[in-house]
Amino acid sequence: xxxxxxxxxxxxxxxxxxxxxxxxxxxxxxxxxxxxxxxxxxxxxxxxxxxxxxxxxxxxxxxxxxxxxxxxxxxxxxxxxxxxxxxxxxxxxxxxxxxxxxxxxxxxxxxxxxxxxxxxxxxxxxxxxxxxxxxxxxxxxxxxxxxxxxxxxxxxxxxxxxxxxxxxxxxxxxxxxxxxxxxxxxxxxxxxxxxxxxxxxxxxxxxxxxxxxxxxxxxxxxxxxxxxxxxxxxxxxxxxxxxxxxxxxxxxxxxxxxxxxxxxxxxxxxxxxxxxxxxxxxxxxxxxxxxxxxxxxxxxxxxxxxxxxxxxxxxxxxxxxxxxxxxxxxxxxxxxxxxxxxxxxxxxxxxxxxxxxxxxxxxxxxxxxxxx
Ligand code: SF4
Ligand code: SF4
Numbered sequence: 001x002x003x004x005x006x007x008x009x010x011x012x013x014x015x016x017x018x019x020x021x022x023x024x025x026x027x028x029x030x031x032x033x034x035x036x037x038x039x040x041x042x043x044x045x046x047x048x049x050x051x052x053x054x055x056x057x058x059x060x061x062x063x064x065x066x067x068x069x070x071x072x073x074x075x076x077x078x079x080x081x082x083x084x085x086x087x088x089x090x091x092x093x094x095x096x097x098x099x100x101x102x103x104x105x106x107x108x109x110x111x112x113x114x115x116x117x118x119x120x121x122x123x124x125x126x127x128x129x130x131x132x133x134x135x136x137x138x139x140x141x142x143x144x145x146x147x148x149x150x151x152x153x154x155x156x157x158x159x160x161x162x163x164x165x166x167x168x169x170x171x172x173x174x175x176x177x178x179x180x181x182x183x184x185x186x187x188x189x190x191x192x193x194x195x196x197x198x199x200x201x202x203x204x205x206x207x208x209x210x211x212x213x214x215x216x217x218x219x220x221x222x223x224x225x226x227x228x229x230x231x232x233x234x235x236x237x238x239x240x241x242x243x244x245x246x247x248x249x250x251x252x253x254x255x256x257x258x259x260x261x262x263x264x265x266x267x268x269x270x271x272x273x274x275x276x277x278x279x280x281x282x283x284x285x286x287x288x289x290x291x292x293x294x295x296x297x298x299x300x301x302x303x304x305x306x307x308x309x310x311x312x313x314x315x316x317x318x319x320x321x322x323x324x325x326x327x328x329x330x331x332x333x334x335x336x337x338x339x340x341x342x343x344x345x346x347x348x349x350x351x352x353x354x355x356x357x358x359x360x361x362x363x364x365x366x367x368x369x370x371x372x
Contacts (some may be wrong), residue, residue, distance in 0.1 A: 092169050257329040
């Protein structure tokens with residue numbers, strides 16, 4: 001999809017949500033290192049330079065001086081391999097309304113985040129878990145025990161948690177029963193746990209995306225035959241919202257994987273500071289070290305102004321939170337379609353979501369980066 005192309009039959013867009021008052025999001029891959037080798041991780045595990053804490057805090061501060069920051073997401077690789085994670089997290093919270101740390105939970109939590117940081121109500125720790133133990137271990141390198149030790153420790157210590165599952169044909173049918181069991185297991189009086197899912201990424205669909213410069217590359221894998229149909233994804237979304245969970249909170253506002261780019265302008269950084277506006281794109285627009293915050297924000301505003309989402313019925317009716325690339329993380333071309341609107345149409349999303357009886361709202365935390 002050409003992001004700037006006019007869309008036949010769709011009225012002109014409202015004024016673009018750009019400019020100095022519009023909050024942005026930052027998605028920072030602190031490292032490509034990780035102890036795990038998950039089957040469907042798109043992070044290429046190859047050595048890459050990493051900005052140090054002082055460089056990240058300078059980058060965040062430079063952007064925050066010019067633009068409010070709604071959310072910073074610290075990811076990887078595995079961000080807990082960074083010994084300076086607490087310092088970066090604390091600095092991020094000084095400038096952003098919310099902070100998220102995305103982890104596979106493979107390293108013990110221990111004292112890596114001091115209590116006042118771990119229990120800050122603006123911090124969410126998002127842990128990737130992909131189903132019951134045999135399925136999770138098969139997909140996520142045998143990490144079930146470590147991940148659930150991490151989750152248990154974080155819950156006991158009062159952290160705000162979200163689970164995130166990558167759905168493929170290998171776990172789709174197990175998800176609902178597994179969540180029902182988790183919901184019962186979480187009835188221990190601790191705070192509710194959030195839940196979201198993403199559909200498996202098709203790396204081949206994203207390989208050419210982004211700006212003119214290379215960033216940290218995507219790791220390819222054979223996704224063919226593993227990505228659920230659009231109908232199945234909408235069906236799962238509807239089913240989860242129809243469930244009466246007591247201790248799990250389904251926080252997802254759109255059926256198809258996405259970063260919510262239409263709601264909040266997001267900048268995604270690789271570990272060396274290379275940036276793009278699609279967190280899954282292996283190509284970028286520059287490096288924060290060379291470009292600086294003003295030029296980065298000017299580029300972001302230009303891209304946001306060209307985004308067609310605010311002219312789209314799916315966006316207006318809260319069925320889709322937007323996407324820079326029109327690929328919805330590969331779902332568009334994986335479904336044999338050339339247009340993201342056709343992806344939503346093909347799934348009968350209007351009817352399926354209407355039947356769910358759910359009131360769709362804006363994304364509660366802005367854009368959320370897909371787990372890797
Ligand atoms: S939704 Fe679109 S812009 Fe966002 S991460 Fe996925 S492909 Fe990139
Ligand atoms: S379907 Fe979604 S990503 Fe595509 S134009 Fe509409 S709002 Fe944007």
